[in-house]
Amino acid sequence: MTTVNHEHVPAAARRIAGHVLRTPVIEVSPGLWLKLELLQHTGSFKVRGAFNRMLSAGELPASGVIAASGGNHGLAVAFAARALGVRAEIFVPEVTSPVKVAGLRALGAHITQTGAFYSDAADAAAKRAVETGALAVHAYEQAEVVAGQGTTGLELVEQTGGVDTVLVAVGGGGFAAGITLGTAAAAVSAGAGPADAAGSSAGSGAGGPRIVCVEPERIPTLHAALRAGEPVQVEVGGVAADALGASKLGGLAFEVLSGPRVESVLVTDEAIVSARRTLWERHRVAAEHAGAAAYAALLSGVYRPAPGERVAVVVCGSNTDPATLTTA
Structure with a gap:
């Protein structure tokens, strides 16, 4: 869509x-x-949108899903990915709460913390998605x-x-x-x-x-x-x-x-x-x-x-x- x-x-x-x-x-x-x-x-x-995006995509790629997040969207994507049996790679900015980073780790996500703001993490995630072929799950776009x-x-x-x-x-x-x-x-x-x-x-x-x-x-x-x-x-x-x-x-x-x-x-x-x-x-x-x-x-x-x-x-x-x- x-x-x-x-x-x-x-x-x-x-x-x-x-x-x-x-x-x-x-x-x-x-x-x-x-x-x-x-x-x-x-x-x-956030899990509502994450699940709808993934379930709408049909068969998910072997490289899994990728997202940038201030924390909550990443947690949702990681949760949905685990439920659907695929890999999740999450990019978060440096301002992300330690509580949210810990939650991402607990869900088994592969985490990259980069940049001062969400936009920095989003740029890095978009580049990585092109490299890996993973399904991008954007927080709102x-x-x-x-x-x-x-x-x-x-x-x-x-x-x-x-x-x-x-x-x-x-x-x-x-x-x-x-x-x-x-x-x-x-x-x-x-x-x-x-x-x-x-x-x-x-x-x-x-x-x-x-x-x-x-x-x-x-x-x-x-x-x-x-x-x-x-x-x-x-x-x-x-x-x-x-x-x-x-x-x-x-x-x-x-x-x-x-x-x-x-x-x-x-x-x-x-x-x-x-x-x-x-x-x-x-x-x-x-x-x-x-x-x-x-x-x-x-x-x-x-x-x-x-x-x-x-x-x-x-x-x-x-x-x-x-x-x-x-x-x-």
Whole structure:
């Protein structure tokens, strides 16, 4: 696939069924749900896209699969590769959390740690894939990966009975694009037309919920792309850089996230740290910084729901040192 739309998401859900978990949703206050995707295999949503990419490819090459990652995508690819009986080679940048590197080793992946940022690891992985013939599994710039991530949105709508707004973190944009398409697919299944599902405003009764894309102020890939009218390079830094550290939004993600159902907001590192601590202290949810970013928008008031608005927050990752949950 070189393009992706909402029709690809139900097919992905059927393809990866039995390989991924149906993660729980909890209503933490009236009209506010947390989708606990951090309880997915390997601690993040990423296995959905990894499995869909690999299972869509047919027979996998003898050289296996290769990926670049800040950590979570690599863990997902390594997990899926082990489940499917193939070799995984993972390139990660130097900022990758030791927790994630240890997880990659435990899954039997062949690890190369190179470069200061995700983009450096991605360049090295792309070169290696050409040399070996391994199947490249990109973190967000492949339609099969985006469609796989979108199965989270399908589940969310089914589990809540429908919401007005979904808050989701953005790095390269594949997960947020998938959520947008997955909730649109659910709207079509519920009776909205395809044109409505492609993008209508929240509250219209069709097309699925508003998608609020949340980014750290120090890594505003979507925010900058929407302002420029195309994906552009941004500087990368801050507490969530190991997971949300893409320096440029993916092209597929831009196509989806520039639609009318999507809103972009920015949060500070301080808000992310506070949200992570609150998730643990109030709900005993052990999120990494990137996993708490969406909740930070709600907790800090960057996004303020209207009275009676039904809101879901996707908590997307848990690969963190638990000793730091109340200190950093």
